[in-house]
Amino acid sequence: MKTKEFLFKYITLAAASLSILFLMGIILSIFKEGLPLFNDINFSDFIFGRKWHPTDEPADLGIFPLISGSIFVTLGALLVGVPLGVGSAIYLSEIASTNVREALKPFIEILAGIPSVIYGLFGMAVLAPLVRKLFNVPTGLNLFSASIILGIMIIPIISSLSEDALSAVSKELREASLALGANRIETIFKVVLPAASSGVISSIILGFGRAIGETMVVLMVSGGAAMLPKSIFSPVRPMTSAIASEMGEAVNGSQHFQALYGIAIVLFLITFLSSLLMQWFAGRENRE
Amino acid sequence: MKELIKVRDLNLHFKELHVLKSINMEIYDKTVTSVIGPSGCGKSTYLRCFNRMNDLKDAAIDGEIILDEENIYSRATDVTSLRMKVGMVFQKPNPFPKSIFENTAFGLKIQGKMKGSEIEGRVEQSLRDVWLWDEVKDRLKDSAMSLSGGQQQRLCMARALATNPEIILLDEPTSALDPRSTNKIEELCVELKKEVTILIVTHNIAQAARISDYTAFLYLGELVEYGETKLMFTVPKDKKTEEYISGKFG
């Protein structure tokens, strides 16, 4: 009896501790493969170098174009996804009737589960030709198209998390505002939204993390040029897309291989910071 | 009267809060003993000392509760077998989301000592003891949640009785029930005391007067008065007791 209790407890403890091990495994593996690169080139040349020609002799391993590709695509996605996602959340939690809300919520959840490669397919085969014709640009596979697809992709993520935050605002607060003569829209924007701000912000950070870490959509839709974008219709190569498309041809242990792991380090640090930030905001909500 | 339990100098703290103060009392075998007192006097906490349920809430306890010649707070006590000997029924009916049969058989099954047929017999007996058998015998496989509140509470009593405890603790068992179900539980207590000792916490003074042989009045964590119910309700010794049972505060 006693030994069974003991065993059960420590089996669960061991299982839970594996998560630490996995995270350590991820960190160690990318650092182990990526760090040797910095024996040969210095870190700031890697981050701020303007040229990414990994297969040239000697290779140019500056990932600034890749970082800016990631950042521009992500900002573009937030420009699309935040207003639509937060707007939908406000509509669902504040304006829609219970029936409409109950019907739409599962629908949104299902959409959040659609594989990103299918969004990528849609971007390549439907959106890109449309963009090319509509704006008369040389290729529809560019920053603009990638931002739109990524933006659509993060709508369900932002909206379902924001909705939770908005629904958690107490009814009394709303009633107090309405009783003072504020109309519904004033109540939403001046009372409810500020009260839910921590949750809404953390939903946006989550959307950011999802967008900057997304691989398949940008790999298929962003065009793949490792250059600083000149306009919103320039093709770009975000970090994730560089890793995915080049790893296959990089020789195990070569400088190129190391540089791709170096990109993964940068990517990991960005998403790690954003998840810390998100937890901080989520924690702030609980503290309030 | 044979003493079943002796409480010796029992003190309980939750952190800084001194909840129970130097309680001494005896509980007599095959009787109904009620614990009364205003809300917040510590009566529920006191009840939970007898099956060490306060362990779940990190209470600091000193003093002794002696059951079967052994202090249940000694280091040698196995809490799980103690709880098999001391059954408990809670304020709100809390059957598990399982079938009526599984609920009643729960204690026996976790003991793991009995065969299926024995368990079935014991389940029937326990359900008969609480006058539930005729109402549920055709639907033992139905979820316990399909029963009415009063039936659920009697099922919880059957569940506690199934392991043949020496005493069962009732924590305001009728406070969530309608008057008819309350009556039934009260009658049941009087009937059950032939088999088992009952310790009941109640906020309903009339209930204590109706069903109990002994009554303990607890106020601010102290045992103010303890004695035969009849005597206490006719000639209370303490002024506070008199005020409380005559409804001056509560």
Next chain:
Amino acid sequence: MKKRKILEFAGEWALKLSVGISLAFLFLFLFMIFSKGAGRLSISFLTQMPKNGMTEGGIFPAIIGTLSLTLLSMLIAFPLGVLSGIFLSEYGKPAWLVSIIKTSINTLSGTPSIVFGLFGLSVFVIGFNMGVSILSGSLTLAVLILPIIINATVESIKSVPFDFREAAFSLGATKRQVITRVILPAAAPGILTGSIISVGRAAGETAPILFTAATFYTRRLPKSVMDEVMAMPYHIYALMTEGTAPESQVPIAYGTAVVLLLLVLIINGTAILIRYRMRKRRNW
């Protein structure tokens, strides 16, 4: 006064519009995928091998590949996730360990899937010498979906009322018995919902299997977990980007997308249905 009225009107419409646009986008998206791919669906598309340099034939090996990756990763992640969830919500001591574990889980769930791919490549494929295989891919996917299962378990256990624990303890149950006989059965529908959603996630992921399990084309079905496989998400990507005959391969990509989409929709729909029925039936 008038300005306020106008603002109210504009505000309401802006919100309605944002839902409208979102839904329109999403419907258009689903409609285009289904309308272009549905015509492709047939028994032979599902059951035949690809032919003629993947310009004809079916996607049978990709379906088998996706199913085996998904099943195996679930087999690994489900028990680990549930056990971890039990530890975090029921034992929860020592506090420092719990807080490290929670931070690790949160970090894992925010890490890009391509980074998981690299982790799988250097640890499973190269480090443990498993090669590009179902096993490497499933292990990588298992680590990826573990946080989802853990969080689902923790949340569902949290929603089990304290009353049940108290009742079980009062009957003499040990902590382990309380967990396995009362808490887990009561939390099961919630755990199941979360786990099914994670199955959908595993089935649709591409980046983690790019370097760990997937291959563009193979003539044979996998014989063991040490074989590399075709997988539906990777098949779509490869046909769209590495294909040599777009006019015949893009329709196959659409067809594959419809199959994958249906699979994921059925999986997630089941999860949502279970949760809906559980909420309706639950009376505690």
